[in-house]
Amino acid sequence: MEKVLEINHLTKTFGKLTAVNDLSFSVEKGNVYGLLGPNGSGKSTTLGMILDVVNPTHGDWRWFGQEHSTDSLKKVGAIIERPNFYPYLSAGKNLEIVAQIKGAHPSKIDEKLKIVGLLERKKDKFSTFSLGMKQRLAIAAALLNDPHVLILDEPTNGLDPQGIIQIREIILQIASQGTTIILASHLLDEVEKVCSHVVILERGKTLYSGRVDEMTASFGYFELSSSDNDKLNEVLNSMNYFEKIVQNGNQLKGILREDLSAESLNRLLFERGIVLNHLVKRRESLEQQFLQITQNKN
CATH class of the missing domain: 3.30.70 (Alpha-Beta Plaits)
Incomplete structure (x- = not known):
């Protein structure tokens, strides 16, 4: 299988705190990877480093076989913070701005809004959206340039059960179309339902990396x-x-x-x-x- 991401001995320290400790794993094309661990386990710091937002202390990573390439990151869509759009602009207008920044064609807006179930709310202001709808709009924005990889940091955090189910269904739909997904979560249930592979982190260390259905040698x-x-x-x-x-x-x-x-x-x-x-x-x-x-x- 083609590797879209290779992480080698990645380490990040903040003073005496080691947030990520000698992390190594690879992500193969077309799969859904879950970074699983409690708060403070190093998930968000890891995502920050591979997105060139956080500088590593040691180690390196490669996107699509290229080390620290800006062009490679153009193939990656990411949501690592709370959705942040202009509150008094419509969903469509907000995505028009994102499309201009990303160099995406405006025709992609309706296509992505349909994927996340917001096409009928295209003309509604962002300020009227529920938290779940805001998160779905952020996913639409991340998809505008048809990324090869989609990164989501705690995508269902704070959502009600219906919102969680909607996000889960969207993730599975996107994955079914061949997009590789990296999902950071502290929720076991979320990872089990949507991920094919899992990397378990605790205190910045890798406890396990591999397929979800092969986590242990258990025969049941x-x-x-x-x-x-x-x-x-x-x-x-x-x-x-x-x-x-x-x-x-x-x-x-x-x-x-x-x-x-x-x-x-x-x-x-x-x-x-x-x-x-x-x-x-x-x-x-x-x-x-x-x-x-x-x-x-x-």
Whole structure:
């Protein structure tokens, strides 16, 4: 896969505070990357450096294979602060100003307003917009020059549930058209629902970088029960497939150490005289995996 961004040993210190500590990862074209971590973990500082807003202490990065190129940044759209438009101008007029600055054709305005669901509000003043609408207008502005990469810093911060869903749907729509997206967030749910890849940061350090669905080596777990859970527990513990068996109410939770299908497990247990009345295979949620990673690194 083509790499649109390569970050190598990026470090930023503010006096005695190390905001970003030897950060390295790459972003491949066409994916949605989540920078995940609590406030103060270095997400915004990292975005500031790769956008040439914050000077790094050490390290470097490359956009599209070019180091510190102004031309490369023209291919990047970004929202790293609260939407800031002229309050008494309409959405359309505000985007006309942005289009002139970016050298984008005015015909792009209606196209981008449609993507973010604001075409019908084109003539309405920015001051009448809700927070969610302001954020969607900012996304439209960032898209005016058809960037190859879109960077969003906490795009759903402060929004109500409906606004969060709208932003999430817009992000997925933009990604489906081939735009690479880098999304900074402290919300696990947001990253899990929209991102294909995740970089977990804590105190400026990388705890994990890779695909969301490959965050751990976990093969998932089974929830299961029978009319005789004591016998079921004994048999499961005798199998090498399981890391451990945990009592969970009226059910047992079998955490896998290697891959095993539900069909195979059901057959193996039946051969040992156990008939299951409940069998579900699950993968650990991003939250569970995140907790495991952060606990293991501390």
